[in-house]
Amino acid sequence: MTSVYLDRIAATPLLAEVREAMAPYLGEAFGNPQSLHAAGRRALEAVDEAREDVAALVGARAADIYFTASGTEANNFAVKGLALGQQAKGRHIVVSAIEHSSVLNSVKALEKQGFISTRVPVDAAGRVDPADVEKALTPATVLVSVMTANSEVGTVEPVAEIAAFCRPKGVLVHTDAVAAAGSIPLDVETLGVDALSLAGDQFYGPKGGAALFVRKGVRILPLVDGGIQEAGRRGGTENVPAIVGLGRAARLAARDMTLRRDALTPLRDRLLEELPRRIGHVLVTGSRTERLPYHASFCVEFVEGEAMLLSLDMQGIAASSGSACTSKALKASHVLLAMGLDHATAQGSLVFSLTDAAAGGDVDRLLEVFPPVVDRLRRMSPLWTEHLKKGGS
Amino acid sequence: MYSDKVMDHFANPRNVGVIPDADGTGQVGNPVCGDMMTFTIKVDGDRLADVKFQTFGCGAAIAVSSMVSEMAKGKTLAEAKAITNDLVAEELGGLPKNKMHCSNLGADALHEAIKDFEDKRAGRATRAAAGASAHEHEGESCACPYCDTALEEEDKTVCRACRIEFEECPACGGITKKGDAKCIHCGAPTAKPA
Numbered sequence: 001m002t003s004v005y006l007d008r009i010a011a012t013p014l015l016a017e018v019r020e021a022m023a024p025y026l027g028e029a030f031g032n033p034q035s036l037h038a039a040g041r042r043a044l045e046a047v048d049e050a051r052e053d054v055a056a057l058v059g060a061r062a063a064d065i066y067f068t069a070s071g072t073e074a075n076n077f078a079v080k081g082l083a084l085g086q087q088a089k090g091r092h093i094v095v096s097a098i099e100h101s102s103v104l105n106s107v108k109a110l111e112k113q114g115f116i117s118t119r120v121p122v123d124a125a126g127r128v129d130p131a132d133v134e135k136a137l138t139p140a141t142v143l144v145s146v147m148t149a150n151s152e153v154g155t156v157e158p159v160a161e162i163a164a165f166c167r168p169k170g171v172l173v174h175t176d177a178v179a180a181a182g183s184i185p186l187d188v189e190t191l192g193v194d195a196l197s198l199a200g201d202q203f204y205g206p207k208g209g210a211a212l213f214v215r216k217g218v219r220i221l222p223l224v225d226g227g228i229q230e231a232g233r234r235g236g237t238e239n240v241p242a243i244v245g246l247g248r249a250a251r252l253a254a255r256d257m258t259l260r261r262d263a264l265t266p267l268r269d270r271l272l273e274e275l276p277r278r279i280g281h282v283l284v285t286g287s288r289t290e291r292l293p294y295h296a297s298f299c300v301e302f303v304e305g306e307a308m309l310l311s312l313d314m315q316g317i318a319a320s321s322g323s324a325c326t327s328k329a330l331k332a333s334h335v336l337l338a339m340g341l342d343h344a345t346a347q348g349s350l351v352f353s354l355t356d357a358a359a360g361g362d363v364d365r366l367l368e369v370f371p372p373v374v375d376r377l378r379r380m381s382p383l384w385t386e387h388l389k390k391g392g393s
Numbered sequence: 394m395y396s397d398k399v400m401d402h403f404a405n406p407r408n409v410g411v412i413p414d415a416d417g418t419g420q421v422g423n424p425v426c427g428d429m430m431t432f433t434i435k436v437d438g439d440r441l442a443d444v445k446f447q448t449f450g451c452g453a454a455i456a457v458s459s460m461v462s463e464m465a466k467g468k469t470l471a472e473a474k475a476i477t478n479d480l481v482a483e484e485l486g487g488l489p490k491n492k493m494h495c496s497n498l499g500a501d502a503l504h505e506a507i508k509d510f511e512d513k514r515a516g517r518a519t520r521a522a523a524g525a526s527a528h529e530h531e532g533e534s535c536a537c538p539y540c541d542t543a544l545e546e547e548d549k550t551v552c553r554a555c556r557i558e559f560e561e562c563p564a565c566g567g568i569t570k571k572g573d574a575k576c577i578h579c580g581a582p583t584a585k586p587a
Contacts, residue, residue, distance in 0.1 A: 303449070
């Protein structure tokens with residue numbers, strides 16, 4: 001059976017070139033970058049080079065890049081480190097309602113320490129209205145965190161517009177760019193953000209290689225206390241192979257970004273147009289215009305996401321869903337609910353996210369396999385029967 | 394994640410459908426928690442001559458309903474009533490911990506259908522006749538709004554099936570999930586204003 005991988009938001013394959021760049025650091029080049037000797041220096045050079053490559057991907061200075069073990073850690077570091085670093089000024093944080101759990105739960109942790117937060121709503125396409133962020137600001141606001149793009153619905157957020165009115169007020173702006181970095185052009189100066197999270201495993205780098213950009217001069221408290229690594233802001237011996245892999249993946253992403261985007265966008269658009277045409281009662285979730293190039297997401301009414309994922313998996317197709325049953329916590333996606341979808345519709349969530357390996361044939365196969373899957377599950381669904389009884393079709 | 398038996402029942406569910414002139418109907422759950430099951434039964438004397446189900450839900454929910462229908466078909470009413478959630482899960486070769494509440498729903502839906510039949514036979518007003526449906530219980534505070542499991546009298550702040558913590562919505566008084574920004578019944582904001 002041919003296997004079709006459409007779950008980029010979960011993991012991307014490691015590029016051969018990235019694996020090759022990493023290989024020496026899993027072998028003979030095992031030195032600790034903090035060591036004075038030749039073995040240490042070799043490792044340090046590799047880490048420094050990776051820092052340059054990651055910085056270049058987002059238009060930052062190398063000295064402002066801090067390596068972390070995951071996008072989640074970068075988000076924890078940013079939200080907690082920035083908020084705690086400014087708490088003498090105030091203890092109010094503004095976030096969007098559709099942030100990743102690593103941002104929302106970091107805010108929750110801060111609330112237990114006396115911080116107050118405001119969750120700004122999104123529209124039906126999952127877009128934050130910058131005016132809502134501006135309205136939410138108070139004299140006590142020290143941090144705004146709005147993601148660059150959402151991995152569940154693919155919507156790209158107006159981060160630059162938000163940063164434009166926050167920074168003159170002295171309010172720091174963080175953006176979680178994990179879903180966006182490496183896929184769309186990002187520049188920390190154009191965005192005007194003070195901090196930006198990214199993770200290499202979203203653009204063909206290894207798991208364990210991620211980073212936070214923190215603008216020079218911005219006070220941030222360490223999340224991991226330790227030695228002098230990462231300028232004393234993140235202790236712990238550097239994960240050299242993962243950092244090297246992240247660096248190489250960033251370099252390749254910068255080089256091939258347009259190429260990749262031009263290859264993926266038509267496939268994405270075909271999915272977004274064809275799926276609702278071939279199956280009734282399918283909604284596209286997220287913005288049609290402000291959208292990640294690799295991302296096609298839907299809600300299929302009257303059926304549940306996990307059942308669709310299992311059925312697709314039996315046919316060799318990997319996708320993901322934000323349905324309650326898919327999440328271990330059995331919670332419906334806070335993103336879809338924030339966009340105003342009801343629980344039943346949100347249960348039919350399905351995300352197809354394309355990697356560069358995806359070809360036209362993959363999309364054709366999905367378009368062929370998927371309608372009968374939905375049909376079978378609908379024939380089992382009491383909600384579908386109810387719908388037909390009411391005269392629906 | 395799922396046993397072979399679960400996957401088999403998911404891929405080839407037995408007894409899917411609706412019996413048109415059913416003697417009893419049972420419906421549990423609601424789409425809010427992700428699972429909703431409808432069972433229809435045909436009774437011949439004291440035996441379940443036919444059992445059919447429809448399920449909106451995950452792989453486990455579909456497999457559970459299929460297994461329950463297979464276990465119940467041909468059994469006496471007493472035997473069918475003795476089918477417990479644990480037995481269903483055991484027959485399926487086990488279920489992941491966080492999917493155990495699906496097995497609760499399966500047996501409950503069957504038992505509801507039997508109860509509906511017995512009520513009709515005894516001439517009692519049935520829930521179906523009274524116009525009650527799973528959707529309409531959502532507003533009641535006696536059952537978990539996510540999975541419809543009855544909440545304990547002494548502690549209504551947590552659902553024992555899905556382990557969700559609740560609070561009362563300040564606007565409509567319904568039970569909604571603690572920490573959620575909006576009440577699931579009326580949509581009123583429940584979070585403390587910032």
